[in-house]
Amino acid sequence: EPEVTQTPSHQVTQMGQEVILRCVPISNHLYFYWYRQILGQKVEFLVSFYNNEISEKSEIFDDQFSVERPDGSNFTLKIRSTKLEDSAMYFCASSDGGEGEKLFFGSGTQLSVL
Amino acid sequence: QKEVEQNSGPLSVPEGAIASLNCTYSDRVSQSFFWYRQYSGKSPELIMSIYSNGDKEDGRFTAQLNKASQYVSLLIRDSQPSDSATYLCAVDYGGSQGNLIFGKGTKLSVKP
Numbered sequence A: 001e002p003e004v005t006q007t008p009s010h011q012v013t014q015m016g017q018e019v020i021l022r023c024v025p026i027s028n029h030l031y032f033y034w035y036r037q038i039l040g041q042k043v044e045f046l047v048s049f050y051n052n053e054i055s056e057k058s059e060i061f062d063d064q065f066s067v068e069r070p071d072g073s074n075f076t077l078k079i080r081s082t083k084l085e086d087s088a089m090y091f092c093a094s095s096d097g098g099e100g101e102k103l104f105f106g107s108g109t110q111l112s113v114l
Numbered sequence B: 001q002k003e004v005e006q007n008s009g010p011l012s013v014p015e016g017a018i019a020s021l022n023c024t025y026s027d028r029v030s031q032s033f034f035w036y037r038q039y040s041g042k043s044p045e046l047i048m049s050i051y052s053n054g055d056k057e058d059g060r061f062t063a064q065l066n067k068a069s070q071y072v073s074l075l076i077r078d079s080q081p082s083d084s085a086t087y088l089c090a091v092d093y094g095g096s097q098g099n100l101i102f103g104k105g106t107k108l109s110v111k112p
Helices: none
Strands: A005-007 A010-013 A019-024 A031-037 A043-050 A053-057 A065-068 A075-079 A088-095 A109-113 B004-006 B011-014 B019-025 B032-038 B045-050 B054-058 B061-066 B071-076 B085-092 B100-102 B106-111
Touching: A005 A088, A010 A019, A019 A031, A019 A088, A019 A109, A043 A065, A043 A075, A043 B100, A075 A088, B004 B085, B011 B019, B019 B032, B019 B085, B019 B106, B032 B061, B032 B071, B045 B054, B045 B061, B045 B071, B071 B085
Parallel strands: A010 A109, B011 B106
Antiparallel strands: A005 A019, A019 A075, A031 A043, A031 A088, A043 A053, A065 A075, A088 A109, B004 B019, B019 B071, B032 B045, B032 B085, B054 B061, B061 B071, B085 B100, B085 B106
């Protein structure tokens, strides 16, 4: 069964450092997303991406965040200067844009900012 | 502020019983509703979607939607210990494709 893959599974970084989280969405999907989940909290929408541009972003997705689809398969989330409060599980998701926007999530990257 | 509310539980049911999970949402424009299952430390896994009022059944799962009451529920029949997880209700409020608002989840424990 096709799946969304994310690397790395764990990322530890120092405050102020840049991190790039990587995702390979399901191959025939057209819509890509990043969500995050702080430990014990809700899953929160960060950004949606379609046709090589951001469709929508949340208040969380400030200037420190950026997304890119550098080639035909990868989808990345960059955090320019990490803060302690960026520590969370980051989930990539994709959908084919069909009825009801069913999202399929990757296994996540646990980001720890020290 | 668009909200999705769930009882955080834990909800404990014996094996073989029916588990009933509830969710309310704040905005009437919502069109699509989803139930995700999340095992501890894992990613959300879609188990049900529902778009119109009434019931939708898929195996042991039944989703129920009442837009007038802004209420979504999930019934799990013949609950199994493997159903023990956190169940997340997610609502599409009509923003961009795939911008879902999640509830905090209800933790379900099925006792053998």
